[in-house]
Amino acid sequence: MNARRRFLRVLAMSGLTLGLDACVSSRYLRGTSPGRVVVIGGGYGGVTAARYLKLMDPWLSVTLVEPRDTYLSCPGSNEVIAGIAELSMLERPYAAVCGRLGIDKVNAAAIRLDRMRRRVILADGTEIPYDRMILSPGINFRWNAIPGYDEAASHTIPHAWKAGPQTDLLARQLRTMPDGGLVVVTAPANPYRCPPGPYERASLIAWYLKCHKPRSKILVLDAKTRFSKQPAFERAWRDLYPGMIDWVSSEKQGRLERVDIRNRSVETEFDSFKADVLNVIPPQKAGALAEQSGLTDESGWCPVDPLSFVSSLDPAIHIIGDACQAAPMPKSAFSANSQAKVCAAAVVSILAGERPPEPLLINHCYSFVAAEEAISISGVYAYSAAEKQLTSRSGGETPPASDRRREAVYAKAWQRNFRAGVFGG
Amino acid sequence: MIPPSLTRRPAPLLPALLMQAIFAVSCPATAKDADPSLAALSCLGCHTGDEDGSELYALDRIGARMIAAELRAYRAGTRQGTVMNRIAGGLDDGEIEGIARFLGEPQ
Ligand SMILES: Cc1cc2nc3c(=O)[nH]c(=O)nc-3n(C[C@H](O)[C@H](O)[C@H](O)COP(=O)(O)OP(=O)(O)OC[C@H]3O[C@@H](n4cnc5c(N)ncnc54)[C@H](O)[C@@H]3O)c2cc1C
Numbered sequence: 001m002n003a004r005r006r007f008l009r010v011l012a013m014s015g016l017t018l019g020l021d022a023c024v025s026s027r028y029l030r031g032t033s034p035g036r037v038v039v040i041g042g043g044y045g046g047v048t049a050a051r052y053l054k055l056m057d058p059w060l061s062v063t064l065v066e067p068r069d070t071y072l073s074c075p076g077s078n079e080v081i082a083g084i085a086e087l088s089m090l091e092r093p094y095a096a097v098c099g100r101l102g103i104d105k106v107n108a109a110a111i112r113l114d115r116m117r118r119r120v121i122l123a124d125g126t127e128i129p130y131d132r133m134i135l136s137p138g139i140n141f142r143w144n145a146i147p148g149y150d151e152a153a154s155h156t157i158p159h160a161w162k163a164g165p166q167t168d169l170l171a172r173q174l175r176t177m178p179d180g181g182l183v184v185v186t187a188p189a190n191p192y193r194c195p196p197g198p199y200e201r202a203s204l205i206a207w208y209l210k211c212h213k214p215r216s217k218i219l220v221l222d223a224k225t226r227f228s229k230q231p232a233f234e235r236a237w238r239d240l241y242p243g244m245i246d247w248v249s250s251e252k253q254g255r256l257e258r259v260d261i262r263n264r265s266v267e268t269e270f271d272s273f274k275a276d277v278l279n280v281i282p283p284q285k286a287g288a289l290a291e292q293s294g295l296t297d298e299s300g301w302c303p304v305d306p307l308s309f310v311s312s313l314d315p316a317i318h319i320i321g322d323a324c325q326a327a328p329m330p331k332s333a334f335s336a337n338s339q340a341k342v343c344a345a346a347v348v349s350i351l352a353g354e355r356p357p358e359p360l361l362i363n364h365c366y367s368f369v370a371a372e373e374a375i376s377i378s379g380v381y382a383y384s385a386a387e388k389q390l391t392s393r394s395g396g397e398t399p400p401a402s403d404r405r406r407e408a409v410y411a412k413a414w415q416r417n418f419r420a421g422v423f424g425g
Numbered sequence: 426m427i428p429p430s431l432t433r434r435p436a437p438l439l440p441a442l443l444m445q446a447i448f449a450v451s452c453p454a455t456a457k458d459a460d461p462s463l464a465a466l467s468c469l470g471c472h473t474g475d476e477d478g479s480e481l482y483a484l485d486r487i488g489a490r491m492i493a494a495e496l497r498a499y500r501a502g503t504r505q506g507t508v509m510n511r512i513a514g515g516l517d518d519g520e521i522e523g524i525a526r527f528l529g530e531p532q
Contacts, residue, residue: 052466334470341466357460360520362467364508378508380515382459394515398507407507413480414471421473 035060035351038120038130040110040289042066042094044073044333045136045321047422048340053134054101056348062102063128065120067109069093071423072163074194075333076415081160081171082204084371090163096425113293115314132347134309135295135302136321136336137287138162139193142300145283146186148259156261157278160201161193173277174205179213181276184266186256188283189223191301193322193331196228196377198281199247200367203233206241207370219273220247221256221266223283228330228397229367229377235400236369286323301325305388308346308356309339318343328392329381335363337422359383361390366411373404374411461523464516468528489529496521 039050042064050064070093079085098105106128112121113133120128141159143150149157160170174183183205187198202220209216226249227233237245254269265274285291285300295302295313302319303312306326311317320343321336329335338361346356364378379395398407472484484492498504499513500521516524 337470338467342463345460345463345466357463358458360459360461360464360467360516362464362470362512364471364512376508378511380464380512382515394511396511396514403507409480410471410507417471417473417481421469424473 035131036063036129037061037132037134037347037351038063038065038128039134039136040065040120041136041138041287041321042068042071042105043136043138043321043336044422045138045336045340046134047071047094047097048337049134049136049320049344050103051097051101051422052341052344053347054103056344058102060348060351061104063104063106063130064094064098065106065108065110065122065128066094067107069095069107073333073419074161074163074197075418077160077163077167078197078201078204079368079371080163080167081174081201082208082371083171083175084204084207087163087167092419092423094423097423100425110289113289113317115293115317118316130316131351132316132318134318134320134340134343134347135290135311135323136319136340137289137323139284139322139331140286140288140291142283142285146256146259146280148261149280149282153259153261154280157259157264157280159281160279161197161281161284170277170279174208177213177216177276180215181213181217182274183209183216183218183277183279184273184275185218185220185279186266186281187220187222187224187227188281189250191325191327191331192281192284194365195330195332196233196365196367198222199227199229199233200369201279202245202247203236203241203367203369204371206237206244210241210244216244216276218245219275220245221253221268221273222248223250223256225249225251229375231400232375232398232402233367233369236373236375236404240370240373284322286319290319290323295319299325306339306342306361306390307359307383307385307388308350309343310346318347326390329361329363329379329390330365330377332363332365333418334365335361337418338362358385360393364414366407366414368408368411369404370408372408374408375402375404376407376411459520461520462527464520465524465527468524472528484528485530487529489525492529493521493525496525 039046050062053062070091073090076090080087108122110120111123118130158166158170160166257267259266264278286296286302290302297303302324304319304324309318309320311319320339322331342359349356361381366374366376368374375398377397380393381390382393384391471481496513499509
């Protein structure tokens with residue numbers, strides 16, 4: 001069933017489309033708000049927001065500004081590195097969702113915002129006016145935060161933290177390294193995109209090496225002293241790759257002092273490591289447009305009120321996804337999707353002159369530890385009006401002794417369903 | 426009129442949940458005003474049913490009453506899943522009813 005019919009059927013069946021006065025908090029579903037909403041960034045956050053704006057209010061004018069024709073999903077890209085999946089499987093065109101839902105897609109990057117006049121400026125000088133804007137630009141890297149690691153360095157020493165050529169580069173380097181070689185992965189301090197991602201990557205690289213180059217080793221140099229799903233990851237490493245993965249806490253090695261691209265080596269405060277394959281996952285901040293437009297604070301991320309994800313620095317702009325500060329929610333595609341739905345409902349409410357409904361958000365992330373084994377972490381988040389922040393209601397992660405094969409079946413189904421739920425026509 | 430189920434206070438979490446205490450920290454819900462339809466939309470992050478996701482149930486084919494009963498069983502720990510116990514642990518009775526009504530097939 002297509003998304004719109006489904007959504008409307010869901011609404012009809014839930015009885016929320018009739019007698020809405022009864023359900024005060026669900027008024028956003030009435031859908032009669034005039035207005036122009038511009039969404040910038042066609043990632044998991046932006047596309048979900050555009051989609052749900054149109055589902056909630058088909059009469060709204062919704063424009064999606066995104067330079068690419070297709071999106072490449074980061075979830076699933078660690079499998080590409082391990083040779084379990086192809087990059088092309090992670091690609092989704094915008095045409096289906098935009099065509100089906102009546103979203104105007106502008107194939108260009110927004111180069112500047114004129115916040116005073118509420119206009120988005122494109123490279124060719126075109127101006128797009130908005131009543132409200134939703135910004136989901138993802139992340140940008142803090143180049144040179146680790147001396148020696150800048151954008152040019154990433155062409156030989158991949159970060160592979162945005163899916164695409166970087167993913168291929170890391171995959172190729174693993175294919176050509178010798179058996180018995182050393183792979184070094186560096187993981188950044190919090191907060192960053194996909195907290196369990198570096199450890200999923202180490203696991204899947206180990207899976208590849210175990211199959212093809214079993215004498216090799218992996219060293220994870222971490223800027224943290226602990227990490228997401230640690231007990232379950234460490235148990236899986238002991239079970240599946242004994243002696244292969246060495247995780248080193250920042251307590252032991254201190255800061256990363258330098259990356260030497262010529263030698264493919266990294267220096268910590270106490271040591272130096274020469275790698276055969278080096279993967280530097282650099283520290284991050286909100287996407288460049290957010291920073292250039294003055295929507296970030298000293299943390300480098302965008303402060304928001306998570307009732308509506310409206311920027312604390314501009315009352316007409318909402319910011320969702322990795323770029324916003326929504327702690328304790330982690331920066332994940334699932335979070336971006338949940339935030340986008342809350343934000344869409346809020347935007348529709350605000351345009352109708354009403355207070356946004358009070359949100360309840362969910363995050364749920366799987367990590368593969370082998371081709372057919374996975375673990376997960378989940379959380380439910382409520383809104384605290386007093387603090388204008390999210391608070392954790394409940395949550396948890398896969399315990400060390402668990403059925404990882406069963407979770408892998410769910411994890412694969414999640415990837416399929418999730419991509420269809422965002423990009424499907 | 427607001428259905429009574431949407432205004433009811435959360436039930437205390439049952440001791441069975443303590444089995445998961447270390448890896449699933451649950452605190453009793455405090456907010457009473459969250460809009461369950463928004464939580465329901467987040468559920469669709471997995472349960473979309475748009476593609477063949479037979480392992481993750483497409484909830485619109487399950488009755489609302491059944492969804493509510495399952496969520497309560499997950500919350501109480503009388504039914505063991507992988508992730509659903511963690512998520513149901515964060516929902517109060519009114520939210521469970523609201524989510525089930527929003528996503529499930531009505532009876
Ligand atoms: C290896 C890896 C594995 C991951 N696995 C998972 C997982 O299993 N589960 C999970 O939930 N999350 C996972 N994530 C995290 C997930 O990818 C991100 O959290 C998610 O993509 C965030 O969505 P977003 O919309 O904020 O940003 P993005 O998805 O990065 O989208 C941003 C978009 O904005 C566009 N854009 C940027 N600037 C402009 C501009 N000026 N004008 C127009 N467009 C612009 C970009 O082109 C891009 O399309 C993973 C991440 C990585 C790196």
